[in-house]
Amino acid sequence: MAFNPLSEKGIPLDRQLRSWSELAVEPYRTEDVHPYTRCRVILMNGIEVEAIMNSHNAARRTADSGIKQALAMVRRVEQQQQKAVNWLIPGSESSIANTIGYEQVAVDLTSWIARHEPDPYLKQVYEFGVLEDYDHLYRYANLMDLMGERRKAEAITGDLTEILPGRPTIFQHRDPHDELRRPMTVEAASVQSILNALTVLSAEQQTMNFYMTVGNRPEHPLARALYQEIAMIEEQHVTHYESILDPMTPEMLNWVLHEYNECWLYWSACETETDPRIRGIWELHLAMELEHLRVACDGLKAVHGLDAADFFPKGGIDNPMTFEPNKEYVRDVLDRTVDWTSWDSEFVPINDLPQGHRFFDYQHQVNEGSVPSEDVIAAHRSEFSQEYRFATEGDHPIIALRDSGTGENTEYAKAEQQARREFAE
Amino acid sequence: MTEQHGTLRHTMDKASDVMGGMMGRAKAKTAGATSTAAFIENATIGNRYEIEAAQIALKRSRSEGVRAAAQKMIVDHTAMTHQMHSALRMNETAGAPLPPENLDTRRAKLIEHLETAPDDAFDKTYLDQQVLAHKETHDLLSGFAQSGDNPQLRSLAAASDPVVLRHLAVMERLRAGDGG
Numbered sequence: 001m002a003f004n005p006l007s008e009k010g011i012p013l014d015r016q017l018r019s020w021s022e023l024a025v026e027p028y029r030t031e032d033v034h035p036y037t038r039c040r041v042i043l044m045n046g047i048e049v050e051a052i053m054n055s056h057n058a059a060r061r062t063a064d065s066g067i068k069q070a071l072a073m074v075r076r077v078e079q080q081q082q083k084a085v086n087w088l089i090p091g092s093e094s095s096i097a098n099t100i101g102y103e104q105v106a107v108d109l110t111s112w113i114a115r116h117e118p119d120p121y122l123k124q125v126y127e128f129g130v131l132e133d134y135d136h137l138y139r140y141a142n143l144m145d146l147m148g149e150r151r152k153a154e155a156i157t158g159d160l161t162e163i164l165p166g167r168p169t170i171f172q173h174r175d176p177h178d179e180l181r182r183p184m185t186v187e188a189a190s191v192q193s194i195l196n197a198l199t200v201l202s203a204e205q206q207t208m209n210f211y212m213t214v215g216n217r218p219e220h221p222l223a224r225a226l227y228q229e230i231a232m233i234e235e236q237h238v239t240h241y242e243s244i245l246d247p248m249t250p251e252m253l254n255w256v257l258h259e260y261n262e263c264w265l266y267w268s269a270c271e272t273e274t275d276p277r278i279r280g281i282w283e284l285h286l287a288m289e290l291e292h293l294r295v296a297c298d299g300l301k302a303v304h305g306l307d308a309a310d311f312f313p314k315g316g317i318d319n320p321m322t323f324e325p326n327k328e329y330v331r332d333v334l335d336r337t338v339d340w341t342s343w344d345s346e347f348v349p350i351n352d353l354p355q356g357h358r359f360f361d362y363q364h365q366v367n368e369g370s371v372p373s374e375d376v377i378a379a380h381r382s383e384f385s386q387e388y389r390f391a392t393e394g395d396h397p398i399i400a401l402r403d404s405g406t407g408e409n410t411e412y413a414k415a416e417q418q419a420r421r422e423f424a425e
Numbered sequence: 426m427t428e429q430h431g432t433l434r435h436t437m438d439k440a441s442d443v444m445g446g447m448m449g450r451a452k453a454k455t456a457g458a459t460s461t462a463a464f465i466e467n468a469t470i471g472n473r474y475e476i477e478a479a480q481i482a483l484k485r486s487r488s489e490g491v492r493a494a495a496q497k498m499i500v501d502h503t504a505m506t507h508q509m510h511s512a513l514r515m516n517e518t519a520g521a522p523l524p525p526e527n528l529d530t531r532r533a534k535l536i537e538h539l540e541t542a543p544d545d546a547f548d549k550t551y552l553d554q555q556v557l558a559h560k561e562t563h564d565l566l567s568g569f570a571q572s573g574d575n576p577q578l579r580s581l582a583a584a585s586d587p588v589v590l591r592h593l594a595v596m597e598r599l600r601a602g603d604g605g
């Protein structure tokens with residue numbers, strides 16, 4: 001069933017503000033919430049945060065007081081939407097448990113987007129990123145045990161997402177130049193490609209924001225260190241994903257694209273939500289977003305003289321973004337590309353980097369001494385005699401990671417040793 | 426080769442570089458500025474020439490400024506080459522021709538002139554070539570960004586042109602003798 005937000009009618013803007021009591025939503029119960037309901041809450045919070053920050057940035061770059069007023073009014077409602085969504089997360093859910101939810105979003109959202117991305121280059125951009133978040137889920141799951149959390153990570157993720165080593169975090173640290181990809185163009189890219197990029201970028205940006213804020217909350221030194229290390233990878237991921245967006249997108253079209261994306265994702269949440277109470281929130285927010293989109297389209301017409309209908313498919317969007325298991329897909333991506341890295345906008349096997357490449361220098365600088373993402377696995381082995389893993393589909397597809405999640409047997413480790421030998425000579 | 430013949434040859438090579446550069450600029454301003462096929466060919470060869478020329482400069486120049494500029498050319502034109510490869514893997518460039526794998530005759534001659542330039546004339550030869558080559562690349566990129574027939578490659582050209590203009594400014598300063 002297709003959905004066309006341009007032909008739907010929403011709630012008038014002057015009737016969208018809510019009272020404090022209306023915003024005081026009942027949180028979900030962390031013990032029995034469906035893992036993918038938690039994922040939708042985390043994702044839609046990230047989508048609202050991006051909508052708000054994009055609107056603030058647009059307001060700072062426009063002198064048109066009418067447009068500033070429209071941005072401010074819509075933004076005030078987006079702020080209330082963000083509060084309603086993010087306050088669904090209960091205080092009883094610890095930061096580390098919520099972190100597991102964030103990484104499950106990263107794995108199953110990015111996998112779905114990669115599977116539905118029509119452009120072969122952009123598909124590779126998502127496949128490259130997903131293996132890194134997959135590894136974060138595994139490292140945080142081991143940390144969760146060490147922090148004495150009452151639950152195992154699989155109690156958060158259910159049996160929907162496997163928890164196994166991905167591209168080892170230690171080898172994800174790259175020179176900033178190697179996070180910059182080739183942008184698509186709004187003129188020639190498919191609308192689905194633009195929505196995909198806005199969605200994953202928003203989720204990764206909120207993950208970065210979250211770790212930047214909660215990473216210093218634990219007392220456990222290893223926990224603090226692991227949050228720091230992975231927060232730096234999230235900075236890389238935001239750079240990676242924002243660089244595929246068209247930097248020449250006109251300001252008002254950028255606003256329209258954000259609102260259209262919110263409509264698509266709230267519609268997706270309505271279509272896939274299993275909790276009727278929370279589905280009610282998605283339905284309310286969708287009705288609000290339809291009006292936000294109309295206001296943004298008016299801005300596009302007034303400022304740039306462009307008609308939004310010219311940019312979007314006449315029949316709307318066919319597929320709702322769906323949280324669903326991607327176990328075989330992730331295993332396939334691991335099998336094909338676990339030992340890849342990036343060089344400028346391209347992706348290459350680690351062994352294809354030339355001698356003296358900046359990757360090795362960057363690695364040497366940041367990984368000098370101990371590396372928290374390796375230490376957390378060693379500490380888990382030491383305390384529990386084994387690593388924490390959750391596999392439902394058999395052995396790990398990569399032999400080098402089958403018995404050990406630390407990176408010593410990988411192609412990266414071999415390439416680094418070779419680089420050190422060459423440097424010494 | 427006697428000294429006299431060496432000097433004569435170097436003078437002939439310089440004249441040939443200038444003529445070639447003028448032809449290159451004319452070509453960059455015409456077909457390269459609108460046609461996808463000509464743009465891919467010229468931009469790819471231009472990047473390859475820059476990298477090969479810089480590698481020779483790293484071996485032969487004794488000037489720190491020239492060597493630093495050459496190192497920067499390798500990094501930046503490798504990035505531009507990668508950006509082109511990525512662009513050509515996108516649906517937005519479906520049907521575009523593959524980039525050439527080798528230098529054309531004109532750029533191969535420039536490389537040959539760099540390899541054979543006398544030691545005491547190397548930096549001048551390299552910098553003269555660099556100024557001409559970057560003017561040609563700027564013509565190509567700014568022209569295609571303005572009126573090229575493929576949106577993805579127009580975007581690539583627009584993104585690369587400011588980098589090339591900064592390269593040109595560095596090479597002109599080095600040639601004027603103020604160290605870049």
